[in-house]
Amino acid sequence: MSNLNVPVLPSRKSDGRGVRRRPGVGKSVSVALLVLGAIGMVAPFLWMFTTSLRDASHAYDLPPQWLPTEWNWSNYAAAVSGPVPILRNMLNSAVIAIAVSIGMIITAPMAGYAFAKLEFPGRNSIFVGLLSSLMVPAQVTIIPLFLLMRTFGLLDNPLSLILPGITGALGVFLLRQFFLGLPQEIIDAARMDGATAWQTYRLIALPLAKNAVSTLGVITFLGSWNAYFAPSIFLNSTDTATLPLGLVLMLGPYGAGNVAEVMAATTIAIAPALIVFLVAQRWIIASLTQSAVKG
Amino acid sequence: MTLTAPTTKLPPAPPTGRGGRPGQRSAARRREAITGYLFTAPTVIGFLVFVLGPLVAALYLSLTKYNILTAPKFVGLDNYARMFRDERLATTYGNTVLYVAAAVVLINGFALLFAVLINQRLPRALTYVFRSAYFFPYLVALVYVSIIWQALFQKDTGILNYYLTAIGGDRIDWLNSSEFAKVSVIIVDTWRNVGFAMLIFVAALQEVPKDMVEAARMDGANEWQVFRRIVLPMISQATFFNITITIIGAFQIYESIIVLTRGGPGDASRSVVMYIAEVAFNKFDMGYASAIAVTLFLIIMLVTLVQFRLRKSWVNNE
DSSP states (O other): OGGGGOOHHHHHHHHHHHHHHHHHHHHHHHHHHHHHHHHHHHHHHHHHHHHHTSOGGGTTOSSOOSSOSOOOTHHHHHHHTSSSOHHHHHHHHHHHHHHHHHHHHHHHHHHHHHHHHOOOTTHHHHHHHHHHGGGSOHHHHHHHHHHHHHHTTOTTSTHHHHHHHSOOHHHHHHHHHHHHTSOHHHHHHHHHTTOOHHHIIIIIIHHHTHHHHHHHHHHHHHHHHHOOHHHHHHOOSTTTOOHHHHHHHHHOGGGOSOHHHHHHHHHHHHHHHHHHHHHHHHHHHHHHHHHHHOO | OOSOOSSTTSOOOOOOGGGSOHHHHHHHHHHHHHHHHHHHHHHHHHHIIIIIHHHHHHHHHTTEEOOSSSOOEEOTTHHHHHHHTOHHHHHHHHHHHHHHHHIIIIIHHHHHHHHHHHTSSOOHHHHHHHHHHHHHHHHSOHHHHHHHHHHHTOTTTOHHHHHHHHTTOOOOOTTTSHHHHHHHHHHHHHHHHHHHHHHHHHHHHTTSOHHHHHHHHHTTOOHHHHIIIIIHHHTHHHHHHHHHHHHHHHHTOOHHHHHHTTTOSTTTTOOHHHHHHHHHHTSOOHHHHHHHHHHHHHHHHHHHHHHHHHHHHHSOOO
């Protein structure tokens, strides 16, 4: 409080020492806070893994053990051979996620390139129309989509999730951003050398977009792998169910399932996200944040 | 046809810009336009069949009575009028608005706090570890993290209550009491999404010019003044983005509640999306469900447009 009326010069002087000391104290406080937060983020996963290794009869033992006390892999064997065909569900999820990702990394870069580098009547209005679809929540279109899939006999069929998933405005937006940053001279030079529009795209522009396309592929894969809402409505048998549906089935109503087995299955289900995270964290973070910050 | 292409398979190359005759130029322009349409065709078709078409169909269905067994019967605005008398809709919308408010405040508040802390000059490895830890839950399916959390929330066996009683508190019935069911949903939602919002804030904080901050400190501004007068205005675009994303996301909250509480007890934690799914796919009241879904769409569109307008006035766009 006494600082309030201190003239600028002396206060700067006295701050000279303060500045050096304050970050020291401030920094340890903030590191402590960050550590606390990080523990909160990681602890549930740690508990999941530890519990997955415990004998079912010890799964609820308190006080909780945070590090594995036993290395009992039998829950994993039980999880994959239980009444819910978890491995089959995992395969379903993988097929859908891979098909959707491949479709997306073919269609989105093409459209993104066209919107960034080709001139055609209506280009901007089509792009704005596409972007506005980001405002349409999935819950609004789900009923007509359900009726559409029903009409074409695609309910309980992975195609009901693959077909709507292979195109999308977000990917087009991300790739358009990338191609806008590509110097026009590169395109012009290729065209002058006699390359067709397709060749210019396929041989010049697309290879340069490798990172953006990989990121889009990873994001699309995870989005599909993690999806619950549409699968829960389009798929209705345990054999066609995706992994999230399978795990909810396994958990049973009101969490009645064997917790050690459920945690073993959840550990398996989370593994791909963990792998993607370890391999591609940097790209994903960069591409997710650029659109927000640079607008 | 005057230019020779490198291989025989190639169609005539486009004219070399300004040099071509008018006829050639317009032919090239037409070819480029056709290419543009072909390149965008898959996306546009997907948009028409899977977004725009269904959206129009939903608007139409919302004006009908339709149980999927008999043809839709046009009933005008009956479904919309019915909403005002539907107490369950009021409850579920009320819950959803609470989730939205909590998400905006808690996710963005914690995200900003952690972003400011992480943005100090910490050792690189430490920054990396923190960023990873906070961001990881965002990559994991909401269903999976909810499965973990519902075990932690159990009244008698959950570790949350274990630690709560260890410090002298009472056991909380996290998932089965009407207040705490909502609290549990909010905890999981905040926990999972804080990392993503934090990354957006961190990216924005790194763009704040350091000399500007230093100059303000030199002039005697304290940390709070620096933050309030310089940093906060400079990151307003990220704030805008985060708030929009959290509002839109929270209005659609669904699967975490399915796993945690199944909407219960009663409708105490049920979201409007759960109610739409129930009306549509358990009761097969497709017309009414569509009408509710349309209101959700209008809200989300309104939020997006309002924030788009606001952005012009309070976002520093230099």
